[in-house]
Amino acid sequence: MSGPKHLGFDTLALHGGQQPDPVTGARAQPIYQSVSFVFNDTDEASSRFDIARSGYVYSRIGNPTVAVLEERLAMLEGGLGAVATASGMAAIHLAITTLADAGSHVVASRALYGGTHNLLTYTLPRFGIETTFVDPRDPDAFAAAIRPQTRLVFAETVANPRCEVLDIEAVAAHAHAAGVPLVIDSTLTTPHLLRPLEHGADIVVHSLTKFIGGHGTTMGGALIDGGRFDWLRDAERFPTLTQPYAGFHGLNFAEEFGPQAFVIRARREGLRDFGAALPASSAFTLLQGVETLALRMDRHVANARHVAGFLAAHEACSDVTWPGLPGHPDHALAARLLPRGPGAVFSFEIKGGRAAGRKLIESLKLFSHLANVGDAKSLVIHPASTTHARMDDAALAAAGISPGLVRLSIGLEDPADLVDDLSRALYRAQK
């Protein structure tokens, strides 16, 4: 049985959320660099404040340029709606605090971006939100850690830097059986490589700063609501969505907004009160990245395959963690979940430990030595000589980092040039 077709990914990446400007006919999305928006009358003003009419009020809560980015991202992920934020960390914070409050509990993968780990380990406990960390390769461990107070399960599609691939369907099944939503950080895979909502996730978060923006120019984040989680099924577990909210005159988000409850509360409370809004100018540059996302990601993956293959065969390297390699422990899972490829961020071990790693970094010419991933340019970092330089080998081991671990983010350069650069640097590092 065939029916009408939804617009395809590449079309939505260019057109999603946007119509030519109705006043000027501008084809590119204009930057609405305005903090606030004029009300035609007091009725319109007061009803917009009360979520009783559509329209813009103040750019912290919503902005027409940002809204195009939000709607486009929601469409690309197959979600119901999105909220853009000032950074990826702001998106994660917004997702968690829309659901959790003091006394709440989170179950999270222990293979997480360091910033997320800090938020869950050190910062949120100050506000009464505790986290239990589990092995991302053991879906049963997620189920075992869920408590009556658990408001969400959190994990990354492909973790950084060891590249553990999450069995999203298995973890989602455990979370849903316990009545808890699954929140997935899909920053390293982007919707071109993987759409977590199609595999059972309920909410997706992104650091747009990385591959989606794609050029290392602009900070941003987003959360995307799949709209399928039934908050009312276990209403007592999710009081922020199912109980009257005094901050909006007794509004019950789940009852009144139905499937839109989460994303509406995230915007109308979270952006209003925490204020981590994305500037319109940032939304504009991030939209440029979205337009070419598919083209760039395919090239990122192709280059990563080339570089990973080179490193895997190099006598000075071991433990290349790109999941596209047959020897990776999650290779079969990656092939199933990520048929277009498992991204372009991975790590390897350099023979010679900390000293060799330092020498490698200092010998690379094309790879930029910095603390970021997902740029169009190739990036490298050696934690033992930079971010974790003060730790001895024992402390490094406790943090899951070996002295010879080198993380790469593969860019869009000619792959032969990347291999030449690595080849020369590896030679010098082994001398």
Added chain:
Amino acid sequence: MYFEVDGSRTFAAGRLPADAATPVILLVHGAAMDHSVWVYHTRYFMHTGHAVVAVDLPAHGLSAGAPLTTIEDMAAWLERCLDALGIERAAVAGHSMGALAALELGGRAGARIERLALLGCALPMAVAPALLEAAQADSPVARDMMVLWGHGTRAHTGGNPVAGITMVNAALRLIERARPGLLHADLAACNAYTDGYAAAAKISARTRLICGSEDRMTPTASARELATVIPTCAVDVIADCGHIMMSEKPEQTHRFLVQALA
């Protein structure tokens, strides 16, 4: 608010008046949808001091019970719903299937219904055989037909004035929540409703038909024909808009709805 109609737990968003004599705005959703399609309108009417009830028909949204299988049954149920809530006078708006139920209610309830707004309404409301067949099979294709045919072509790329919400996916998620078989039951009820013109001729309420210029499911031409039968009726057309106008053109729909009801 929860209350009982025919012994079944029934949900409605909104607020009741302090006394039975105050007119209430009753909002009725379309096939396989629920009260949340009216969320901005419900909140607006509450915000401006009106009594308003956006009801979930039986088996829809948060209401229990079995689906009603004819438009006449829906209209009769709406009358009993007004009784259960102690509402003597109402202004009624319905969308699509809900518009048919509101029309039938307007024809049978006489002066109790003071104003009518029929959004996305046509007679007959023939449903494409392919859609009925897909709905009977509970196929996802039926939901795609509903939301993609239900929105104008331009809306497929988005541009929602409600920041961050995708119109097509939001409608899809709502219909996905419907119980198995409900979409088919609703569409079959629309398809089988043949006495609409008789009901329309008996309407005493001041009526407005609110149409989308690009509505493929209930075309504007059909609405204009219906308007010639209803004794006191005007037609409002929202430009560049499909069938699900509350999400596609919320502000224009709001203005026409306020003119029609408030």
